[in-house]
Amino acid sequence: MSRPMQVSRYWRHFREKYRLIGGKCENGHVFFPYRGVCPVCGSKNVEEYEFSGRGKVLTWTIVRNPPSGFEYYKPYPLALVQLEEGPVVLAQLTDVDPEEIHEGMEVEAVTRKVREFEEDGIILYAYKFRPVLK
Amino acid sequence: MKKAVIIGAGMTPVGEHWKLSLRDLAVEALLKAMDDAGVDKVDSLYVGNMVSGPFVEQENLGALIADWAGLGNIPAVKIEAACASGGAAVQEGVKAVLSGLEDVVAVVGVEKMTDAWPSDATRYLAYAADAEWELFHGASFVALNALIMRHYMKTYGYTEEDLALFAVNAHANGAKNPYAMFKRPIKVETVLKSPYIADPLKLFDASPVCDGAAAVIITTPEKAEELGVPKEKWVEVAGMARAIDTINLANREDLLTLKAAKIAAEKAYKMAGVEPKDIDFFEVHDAFTVMAALSLEALGVAKKGEGAKLAKEGQIAIDADYPIQTMGGLKARGHPVGATGVYQTVEAVLQLRGEAPNQVPDAEVGLTQNIGGTGSNITVSIFRRV
Numbered sequence: 470m471s472r473p474m475q476v477s478r479y480w481r482h483f484r485e486k487y488r489l490i491g492g493k494c495e496n497g498h499v500f501f502p503y504r505g506v507c508p509v510c511g512s513k514n515v516e517e518y519e520f521s522g523r524g525k526v527l528t529w530t531i532v533r534n535p536p537s538g539f540e541y542y543k544p545y546p547l548a549l550v551q552l553e554e555g556p557v558v559l560a561q562l563t564d565v566d567p568e569e570i571h572e573g574m575e576v577e578a579v580t581r582k583v584r585e586f587e588e589d590g591i592i593l594y595a596y597k598f599r600p601v602l603k
Numbered sequence: 604m605k606k607a608v609i610i611g612a613g614m615t616p617v618g619e620h621w622k623l624s625l626r627d628l629a630v631e632a633l634l635k636a637m638d639d640a641g642v643d644k645v646d647s648l649y650v651g652n653m654v655s656g657p658f659v660e661q662e663n664l665g666a667l668i669a670d671w672a673g674l675g676n677i678p679a680v681k682i683e684a685a686c687a688s689g690g691a692a693v694q695e696g697v698k699a700v701l702s703g704l705e706d707v708v709a710v711v712g713v714e715k716m717t718d719a720w721p722s723d724a725t726r727y728l729a730y731a732a733d734a735e736w737e738l739f740h741g742a743s744f745v746a747l748n749a750l751i752m753r754h755y756m757k758t759y760g761y762t763e764e765d766l767a768l769f770a771v772n773a774h775a776n777g778a779k780n781p782y783a784m785f786k787r788p789i790k791v792e793t794v795l796k797s798p799y800i801a802d803p804l805k806l807f808d809a810s811p812v813c814d815g816a817a818a819v820i821i822t823t824p825e826k827a828e829e830l831g832v833p834k835e836k837w838v839e840v841a842g843m844a845r846a847i848d849t850i851n852l853a854n855r856e857d858l859l860t861l862k863a864a865k866i867a868a869e870k871a872y873k874m875a876g877v878e879p880k881d882i883d884f885f886e887v888h889d890a891f892t893v894m895a896a897l898s899l900e901a902l903g904v905a906k907k908g909e910g911a912k913l914a915k916e917g918q919i920a921i922d923a924d925y926p927i928q929t930m931g932g933l934k935a936r937g938h939p940v941g942a943t944g945v946y947q948t949v950e951a952v953l954q955l956r957g958e959a960p961n962q963v964p965d966a967e968v969g970l971t972q973n974i975g976g977t978g979s980n981i982t983v984s985i986f987r988r989v
Contacts, residue, residue, distance in 0.1 A: 482735060500854070502736060508854060528757070528858070530749035530801045532741060536726035539741040547746050547801075549754075549853055557853040559750075560740055572757060583740060595740070 476591055484517070486595035489578055491556065493518035501556045522578030523601065524552040529562065529570050538584055550576055550598050564599040575601040607700045608837040608989060610827050611640025611820035612949040617784040617937030620814040625659050625715035628816035629668045633711045636818035641832060645820065646705040648672075648679035651692030651712035653941035653975075655681075657727040658719050668711060685731035686890065687845070688712065689817070689944025690973030690982030696821045697840050706826045712945030713816035724812050728940065731976045733851040745809060745891070747852050747977045749801035752893040754858050756803065759908040763803055766892040767794035768914040770807050770934050773889060776921065777931020779960045784813050784937035794892075808892040810938035817945040819952065824989075834989060838955045841968070842875030842985035844868075850979045859908075863981040864901035864972060872903075875968070875985040879903045882985070883966040884954055885925060886947040888974035889932045898972055899927070902983070921961050929954060929961045944973035944982060955988040 484490040484503070491501030495514040498507050506513055529548035532539070539545070546562040548570070562570060563581050576598035584593045613635025615628050623631075629650070637643065650664040661667065665679030684691040689712030696710040716724055725745075729738045732747060755761065771791055777783035789807065797806040822830070827837055846866040849855055856862065872878060879902060887902070889895035896910030904925050905913045913919055919927045930936050930950040933943060951969040953959040959966075966988070973982045 508849070528750045528754040530746050530753065530804070531799070532743060532746045532801055533798075534725060534743065534745065534800045535722065535741055536729050536738060536743050537720070537722040538726065540722060542741065545741060547740065547742055547750070549750055549858070557855075559737055559742060559851070559853045572753075593739070 479591065479593055487580060489520040489522050489596055490517050491520055492516065499554050499556060501552070501558050520552050520554055524550040524576055524598070526570065526572055526574040526576060527551045527557060528572060531567055546570055548598065561597045562599065563597040569600070577601050605701050605703060606824055607697045607821055607840040608824055608827055609819050609821055609840065609948070609952050610832045610836055611636040611642065612818070612952040613639055614782055614817035614946060614949050615815055616782045617813050617815035617939060619717045621717070623814070625655060625661060625713055626667055626671050628715065628814060629711050629713040630672045632713070632816035632818040633668065633672050633709060636820050637709065640820040642707060642820060642830060645674060645677065645707045645709040647677050647699060647708050648674060649692045649696045649708065649710045650679065650681045651689035651710065651941050651945055652681050652714060653683060653685055653688045654727045654730060655715070657730065659715050684980045685975030686888070686940045687944055687973040687975030687980045687982050688941035689946065690971065690984065691845060691944065693819065693945060693948050693984065694843050694845060694982055697843060700821050700823055706822060708821045709818060710821065710945060711816060711818040712942035714939035714941040715814045716812045716939060717814050721812070736851050736853070743801065745804055746801040748891040748893060749804035750852065751858055751977065752804050752808070752891065755893050755896065758859060759911070761911045763795060763805070764791055765911045765915055766808065766896065767791045769889055769892040769895040770794050772914065772919050773928045773932035773934035776929055776961050777935025780930045780936060781960065783931040783935050784811060785931070785935045804891060810890045810933040813937040813939050815937060815939035815942050815946065817942055817949045819945060819948050836956065837989040838952045839987045839989050840984065841987040842871040842873070843983065844870035844874065845980070845982040847980050848978055850976060852977045859897065861897050861901035861974070861978045861981065863978060864898060864974070864983065867981050867983040868902045868972070871983040871985050875987070877968055877985065882968050882970045884929050884963045884969045885927045886929070886950055886969070886971040887927055888972055889928060889934050890938055890974065894974060895927065898974070902970065902972060921963060926963050929959060929963060944971070947971035947973060948984065951986045955986055
């Protein structure tokens with residue numbers, strides 16, 4: 470059973486995982502997560518770009534045999550969500566009846582607990598997506 | 604340009620080897636291959652392996668296996684490219700021979716997976732995905748493939764039944780392979796009735812967690828002659844290439860194109876001077892049924908979106924136009940991840956020597972395609988009867 474040795478490994482990504490910050494290059498390409506080199510054109514002139522968090526389910530599954538560390542949550546829905554700005558992001562779906570999940574479902578990002586590391590371990594939070602509240 | 608030929612091949616049966624360790628398996632396959640080639644020493648060793656560290660707390664496999672096989676103080680390293688580690692190790696071995704730096708090279712692929720708890724095995728396999736942006740969110744490897752499978756079915760109008768045909772074909776062939784893990788045929792219903800592990804992907808859409816090792820000996824035709832290896836045993840490495848794609852599935856340009864396979868295949872075909880129609884059999888990477896379909900499309904055997912149609916039309920059986928998985932594929936032979944690419948190579952060698960249990964009549968050219976990650980690291984190799 471793997472344990473997190475360094476909290477720093479997780480706080481490095483707070484901007485992406487709490488605020489959905491990706492990148493935008495000088496040529497206007499937006500991408501998620503943030504990286505210093507644009508994955509589309511290779512430009513190294515990249516700025517932070519905050520996504521709205523709204524998008525649509527592109528494809529989804531129900532994880533029934535999770536990797537160790539996620540047993541407590543099973544079964545849980547996992548999806549590729551296409552953000553309204555274009556990029557696709559992988560995340561769990563939350564606050565949803567699995568029967569209602571469908572391709573094209575409109576969703577929005579919310580911050581949720583993703584994982585706990587045993588009794589004395591750290592707790593990881595990040596974005597999950599829920600159906601858009603009417 | 605120099606040529607490379609495979610002059611020896613060996614493997615262990617794939618299965619749950621409770622009594623054998625990683626080193627036992629690797630040494631057994633390696634010594635069998637050396638015995639098959641009739642050589643008692645090699646210039647170097649390349650080990651294809653994916654995740655020995657987490658699975659059995661062992662890295663530095665080059666030293667471990669060369670030492671335990673009694674190969675002396677030769678250079679030996681582990682090659683890692685996720686589930687394509689075996690295919691990559693074979694290609695590195697070929698490169699060493701083609702460079703002229705090494706004359707006789709041994710390649711062994713090995714993986715020991717059953718010493719771990721199942722949920723830990725699921726975690727270790729997901730190390731081939733993007734740790735921060737996929738595994739962090741609880742994505743297993745199966746789940747990532749399930750996302751692709753649903754999208755494939757939805758986009759092209761296929762059913763779970765259509766994709767099950769790939770598993771049925773693999774089992775029909777594996778039933779006759781003494782080295783396969785599953786030696787029994789199955790029906791479409793068997794696949795459909797198996798439980799969902801990540802909807803719509805079912806247990807029988809997936810290859811098993813297992814143990815195994817396979818090995819080949821590579822040299823030049825000149826050296827093979829000098830060593831006195833009979834020509835019937837030679838199999839030429841006619842073409843090979845590999846390419847990568849985004850490690851994170853979400854960042855793919857197109858979820859349903861194995862771009863890395865496409866690029867590698869085009870290069871390998873060109874190097875070998877052949878086209879898909881010239882290939883007599885294909886060992887594709889069917890870790891999941893949908894991957895078999897996408898592979899056929901990337902290799903130019905089927906048009907985009909028509910990979911599964913090939914299975915429906917019965918074109919993938921041994922006696923059809925495009926036989927695939929002649930030894931059972933990853934689904935029935937088994938998928939000891941880092942060893943798989945070497946198993947595929949050994950199987951291609953047996954087919955081209957005319958020694959395969961499911962022999963494709965007069966097979967002259969065969970292709971192996973080995974996928975790492977969800978298509979992020981792919982090798983394609985083409986072999987020809989000498």
